Amino acid sequence: MEPDGWAIELKDIRFAWEREVVLELDAFEVARGEKVFVGGPSGCGKSSLLSLLSGVAAPQSGEVKMLGREIGKMGAAGRDRFRADHVGYIFQIFNLVPFLSVEENVTLPLRYSKRRASRVDQPKAEAQRLLDHLGMGEFLGRQVTDLSVGQQQRVAAARALIGRPEIILADEPTSALDRESGEGFIELMFQECEQAGISIVFVSHDAGLSSRFDRAIQLERRGG
Ligand SMILES: Nc1ncnc2c1ncn2[C@@H]1O[C@H](COP(=O)(O)OP(=O)(O)OP(=O)(O)O)[C@@H](O)[C@H]1O
Secondary structure: OOOOOOOEEEEEEEEEOOOOEEEEEEEEEEOOOOEEEEEOOOOOOHHHHHHHHOOOOOOOEEEEEEOOEEHHHOHHHHHHHHHHHHEEEEOOOOOOOOOOEHHHHHHHHHHHOHHHHOOOOOHHHHHHHHHHHOOOHHHOOOEHHHOOHHHHHHHHHHHHHOOOOOEEEEEOOOOOOOHHHHHHHHHHHHHHHHHHOOEEEEEOOOHHHHHHOOEEEEOOOOOO
8 A cells, every 4th residue: 555545546346338348457556646558459448447537437346546535435526526626637539618718728627626726826827837838838828729639639738737636637648649749748748747746547559658657557358
């Protein structure tokens, strides 16, 4: 057991969206501040794992503990609250709000979480700092619909990081980037995570990225 507790602790997980079991995991743990890569072929359950970790879905059996708390026992409102306060999420495809500016998108989590808002004295300045760091400094006042997919992914990363949530869940955030840009993006995200002690679970089918992480696990597709 980690002295300070795990960021994430899964035990005896069995999960099916409908009938067919898509995920079986005896144990999966992520330490605080640890960066974990989750790989495996298409359909092996990587996104399903993130759905369990974000509390969007619940396993039929087993325990999902986040920061020492069993999220399955919280109820829907409790899980929403927990997610807003403690989890930054970067999806595979666009998850920005199209009618808001880059600044408004990046600072959005501060509206939904007092805890994260309390860590940021000046939202605009912090959004600018994160965007600068991700190579997007000049885009603060722009509409997100004007941006390329790769630029939108970096805005999504800034939004996930603002207010220092303890955990970042990332689902193929580099899918629209070439290898070099993808690796650059990961390095910048890591620097922010390391400074703030944030744990990261990063899902991708691109095993070539895995060596940059503290640890990599490989999920298998069930039933061939
Ligand atoms: N929301 C959902 N409702 C029902 N079934 C789902 C849902 N999401 C995923 N599945 C099914 O669960 C299985 C695992 O899918 P999942 O998206 O977790 O895999 P993945 O490893 O992330 O795949 P990819 O690399 O292609 O994104 C698939 O058979 C998929 O059809």
